[in-house]
Amino acid sequence: MCGIVGVVGQVEAAPRLLEALRRLEYRGYDSAGIATLVNGHVERRRAEGKLGNLAEVLEHDPLPGTIGIGHTRWATHGAPTTRNAHPHGTTRVSIVHNGIIENHAELRAELEAEGAEFETETDTETFARLVDHRLALGESPEIAFSGALKRVHGAFALAAVFAGHPRKLLAARQGAPLAIGYGEGEMFVGSDALALAPLTRRIAYLDEGDWAVVSDTDAQVYDANDAPVQRAVKTTAFSGAAIGKGNYRHFMEKELHEHPAVIGDTLRQYVDPATRAVSRPALPFDPATLPRLWLSGCGSAFIVCQTARYWFETIARLPCDADVASELRYRDPPMTGGGAAMFVSQSGETADNLAAMKLLRTGGQSIVSVVNVPESTMSRESDATLMTVAGPEISVASTKAFTAQLSVMACLALNFARARGAIDAEEEARLTTALLEVPEHAARLLDASAEIEALAEDIKGARDVLYLGRGSMFPIALEGALKLKELSYIHAEGYAAGEMKHGPIALIDDSVPVISLCPSGPLFEKTASNLQEAAARGGRIIAFTDEDGAQALRRFASRVVVLPKVDPFVAPILHAIPVQMLAYHVAVLKGTDVDQPRNLAKAVTVE
Template sequence: MCGIVGVVGKADAAPLLLEALRRLEYRGYDSAGIATLVDGHVERRRAEGKLGNLAAVLEREPLSGTTGIGHTRWATHGAPTERNAHPHGTRRVSVVHNGIIENHAELRAELEAKGAVFETETDTETFVRLLDDLLAQGLAPQAAFSAALKRVHGAFALAAVFTGHPKLLMAARQGAPLAVGFGEGEMFVGSDALALAPLTRRIAYLDEGDWAVLDTDGAAFFDARDRSVERQVVVTAVSGAAVGKGNYRHFMEKELHEHPAVLGDTLRQYLDPKTLEVRLPRLPFDPARIPRLTISACGSAFLAGAVGRYWIEQLARLPVDADVASELRYRNPPLVEGGAAILISQSGETADNMAALKLLRQGGQKVLSVVNVPESSMARESDGAVLTVAGPEIGVASTKAFTAQLAVMACLAIGFGRSRRELSTIDEGRLTQALLEVPGNAALVLEKDAQIRELAAEVAKARDVLFLGRGSLYPIALEGALKLKEISYIHAEGYAAGEMKHGPIALIDNLVPVIALCPTGPLFEKTASNLQEAAARGGRIMAFTDADGVGPLSRFAERVIELPKVGDLSAPILHAIAVQLLAYHVAVLKGTDVDQPRNLAKSVTVE
């Protein structure tokens, strides 16, 4: 996750930008950069590594100018070098970017055919070159920016400054957060209000698809259709904790809506959209040579591992054991010589995970951690680490961290499959392309918010709820039940749909909603048959499926919500977002403390 900031002001912009970037450094510190307009021309200063390196560059080579943009980067595409650091630019324009431009490869080919010369492999530069081409055709900055936005797809936030326009800054958001700050004769833009807190307390948040034109007199807002719109200006509290929710009622709601950006940032660390290859970091073991893999974690992270088990066994044909860490540490299982393990955690500090890590290493297993905090104990003490890029997650119930973990497990499964020669180059390309489309599809799931809220109104009346799924959707059924229990306090259970007839069907009556995760595919007819058995006994079937499943399920389901039609590798991620959103709306209707549910903590550091 990258951080962006911009200013159109009265004083030199560089010191203000640098201070704002310090408050955004939690979003990335592989490189950083600033661009300002000096005598009407764009000048840049960039540096690899942490923000202190950029500060040293600015001390040696100061930047004047009252209008500028800044960026702190967590490398997701292209090495963390000065060349790949933002802002990217040409002599006409400079841009900072957070997120993913999904169709950058085809745009790049189009622009190169017209003579554009690219300096980096980043998707950001594609937008820069597209914008530059439109400006070269004679379009004014506002018209060029609007036209460029209509050509790009994905989840992103952008800010741009233009040569010859020393009091102009433009910004846009689609699937990634962006805030506009109002000062006296000066304006600001930032990835979140935390960055803007020292500069102003008056904030407006761009809605999905919005773009804005800023000058010293204020901001003009436009929606995705270029219609002029008004956005409410609110007065925020000073502390980062108080301002971090933006326009959202809860941190959990905000974090749910960060799914597209987080998934894009995480996937782009490990997928090359140009070659459609998986680029894993150096692993502490050779997937082609290990005889067995153990996956362990706690809570939602374990369920991400359980989905990963399906994927790795199917794509890599590698035997996998999956166990919750609190059981693994006491079960003391026999560990295969030469085996390996994957531990999964958001915080990297959970006591049960650390105990499992110790046990696994004592048993001669090479341990890879999937973790969101690179400096955490788990990351430091493992033999290797693969990072999720979820950013800070304030809500206790994991949302975006969970889907980021799923994204990493999907990348590992493809990488292992290639290493073990179970997947061809064509297979890898097909699966990689499917994952690259996940951020955009995640945004489409969030567009179902109103329908899911209506479903939540029915679920909120229940005392008991069942979640059903088959295959890799079974752990997502468990995740849906867990989320509902955590934040609404409604009793919920997740089951493999095929197990209904072996006992749980006794619970079915007309007071028990049955939430079915039922995308079309090889298991669809079997799952639908299980649901019909429940419906015949008075069960209230409420299903998530895709376009092809809507008709068959509507014959007996009370409600059917259509999600994007995707493959087996993407469906669990999209259904996870749907059940998390459902749990959120049920909890709101129940009036519970969504962000801090009773008896729970974000990181459990005691047994």
């Protein structure tokens, strides 16, 4: 979603703001802008589209000044045009905003009744006009900003500069993340530590309801009641050098090739390779007596939850619910006393996750987050945090974070199973060994990607694609379909193989590729039977399987991609990689924006 940066320093702000905004591109956006103070007056430059367009504007019309704010906008209120691009404001104040102000229409009507003239359709301008109205009455920037905050409802992060105040930047957060960066003779604000990584690694995160006055030497933070508070300054793990494409064409290509290392690094956090036992992380509950577990996330993280549900129920014999967070937050389900919930997210900032977390905590559930960013809001608001070790993931489409999340959940399922007496030490060691072998298998897959590149040629012209899987491979079919549609804009659906006869079979003809995740194992024969039914109706069967499964499938499949043979327990982790690779190669062939697909955002920080 939208990204915010700000700087108060001794050198020109615009180039540093532009660089910081580049590090927020992964969040998704459709316009961008920067505002600085020039001789005490607010000036701004804005552009529709990518940051390259804003850079061209700045090259032809430079923006001096040592204090400024910047923004990448993902359109909510108002079309993605230069006119609606941030910053917004008046001659007295300029503001950037991430999130939604829910009562903006009511406030706008009130301000218009008092003579305010609006220039845009955005909710952000309403906040700017509200601050400006108070400034016109003679209030200081601090009083005007704090007073305006008390009038607005919603989830947002804000940063503002004020005419005549070249050493003062104000910032606030309510339901959306915002960090303050500490430098030497300069200070920063940003939506996340990644944006500030080239500028500083000393970060303080604002708590819910906080607002701050940031100068070039320090920051004074206030809580929602305007009482001065202290927020801990920490050294973030991100560095400016950690983010780059290297020799790869796209961030997604680079991140696909990081699967083996990421899976291995994540497993090393939880598995003792000598004993083949999974160490139990510090949790706010005892897995042995846990009555029920909730699993929730959004997008690919929800697909991780669906996969993990199979593991927790079949291996650990633990009753489980897997819910998409945007529905869970409104479902008001009955809750079992002493239960627990795990929320999965790459960024740890997804608004729907945070809202669902609050709902389940109110219902007496212990809250655990599985995240990739230790400083994230989800991590800070959980009873316990389980880290993935994926490193920065810049491509909007999740790849390595997905397999890292699966790896964490697989480890937890084994640990819970042992604690609950569902498996013995010998079975734990066998399944742990299968897990530890996945990175090597993943590396072999990546080294033999030519077959998947060739397969992409067959897929790129399709209008519809059907993905099928059974058991724990069903969620991986969903992941394959999700990646293909979001990257290549080809319509794709993932289905449980047994459900094909209950509707999707009507779509099948010789123009519809049917992609199956079909490793050998207990469910192979039933899945193969479903594929034969599709082939009999002219479907072009493309099967991802192992050598044992390939022998049976070659009789009727038009293409068979042979993967390493692994235990069915870990097959979902391994099969996720080629379906992501396929989506990538199809998108490259179609010429779409692989790293930043249209209309999508990396961290969805608004509802």
